[in-house]
Amino acid sequence: MTTDVLIIGGGVIGLSIARELAFDHSVCVVERGRCGRQASSAAAGMLGAQAEAYGDDAFFRLCIGSREMFPALAASLLEETDIDVGLDNAGTLLLSFTEADIAERRERFAWQMAAGFEIEQLSATDIRRAEPFVSTDVLGGFYLPKDGQIDNRKLVEALQRSCEVRGVKFVENTRIDKLTVENGKVTGAFADDSKFSADKVVLAAGAWGTAIDAGVELPFVIKPMRGQILQFRTAKRLFEHVIVGPRGYIVPRSDGRVLAGATMDDAGFDETITNEATAHLIESTTEISPSLGSQKPQDAWTGFRPFAPDRLPVLGRTPNAENLLLALGAFRNGILLSPVTAKLIADDIRGVAPSPEEFSPVRFFRRLVNGSVQR
Structure with missing residues (x-):
């Protein structure tokens, strides 16, 4: 099979890139399983650009820019596919249960306030008024009105439907094992006896980004970081906001489901749901809301976050294969970063602009010392 652009990977990142490029390219997506069924479906759908930020740097600005793209994206997908992706702009509450929690977060978010980003410090009364089922032990917290959520499973469904409407070809349950590179260009991608050009x-x-033989040296490794999530279900919606405690978070859906997450451990591709992780999630959920934590979880699952050595995304062309672009390492922010990643990769392919230097694969080549690999 020959096409203008071959995208290896049909998660939220690959689907977003395919949708963007389908305007003016023939596109084929090859996915090792079913599209959107790995980390993209395992996520909680938080759009926490501010909640997870620790400094005003290029990555923070990338996250903010991507978050601001979601209203237009959700509207476009609804018009094109008739699928409501559940974009919820109620905002995020960050809870504090000790004076130390309050002091740490006040210091952590001071720079955001100084820079003019929307953030409001709340009293315990304010929080309980906004969320009556939050623990009475809460001492205070912060409100981030722009950090919302999206139904990630609806998002990947809508993206794939949109791609189909735009003529993207899909090859599922097909694992690309290796790429061949000749004279500095990828000349083929192989899945057993099938070749894609x-x-x-x-x-x-x-x-699985660096588990594939890229045909050239990639001086870094993407590691799978396992995360576990629990799902609770209530008879009606009890919570209006994404709620982040010191040790976990809950994400309420409009249908009464509540996702509680998330753990993180380096366990390779082991999908096991562990008792230790389950106990931790129940404890952290109970801290946020004893009434929710006392319920029996309805479901549980794991997913694998793609972790780059410096915790930053890897976006753009490799210096040793001019037609190979990487869109890897989104880690905890794959859903959040999907629209901006699509734009950056599409701009690079169209010759509009290269991907930002801070996220380029070139940074790892510059760090090579005697052929060592960044892990």
Whole structure:
């Protein structure tokens, strides 16, 4: 099969890139399983650009920019596919249960306030008024009105439907094992005896990104970081906001489901739901809301976050294969970063602008010392 752009990986990142490029390119997405069924479906759908920020740097600005793209994206997908992706702009509450929690978060968010980002400090009374089912032990917290959520499973469903409408070809349950590179260009991608050829190849395979033989040296490794989530269900919606405690978070859906997460451990591709992780999530949920934590979880699952050595995304062309672009390492922010990643990769392929230097794969090549690999 020959196409303008071959995208290896059909998660939220790969689907977003495919949808963007389908305007003016023939696109084929090859996915090792079913599209959107790995980390993209395992996520909680938080759009926490501010909640998880620790400094005003290029990554923070990337997250903010991507978060601001979601209203237009959700509207476009609804018009094109008739699928409501559940964009919820109620905002995020960050709870504090000790004076130390309050002091740490006040210091942590001071720079955001100084820079003019929307954030409001709340009293315990304010929080309980906004969320009556939050623990009475809460001492205070912060409100981030712009950090919302999206139904990530509806998002990947809508993205794939949109891609189909725009003519993207899908090859599922097909694992690309290796790329061949000749004279500095990828000339083929192979899955057993099947060969795929394209003018441009985008490697967007999530936690499996560097498990594929790229045909050239990639001086870094994407590691799978396992995360576990519990799902509770209530008879009616009890919570209006994403709520983040010191040791966990809950994400309420409009249908009464509440997702509680998330753990993180380096366990390779082991999908096991562990008793230790389950106990931790019940404890952290109970801290936020004893009434919710006392219920029996309805479901549980794991997913693999793609972790780059410096915790930053890896976006753009590799210096040793001119038509190979990487869209890897989104880690905890794959859903949040999907629209901006699509724009950056599409701009690079169209010759509009290269991906930002801070996130380029070139940074790892510069760090090579005697052929060592960044892990």
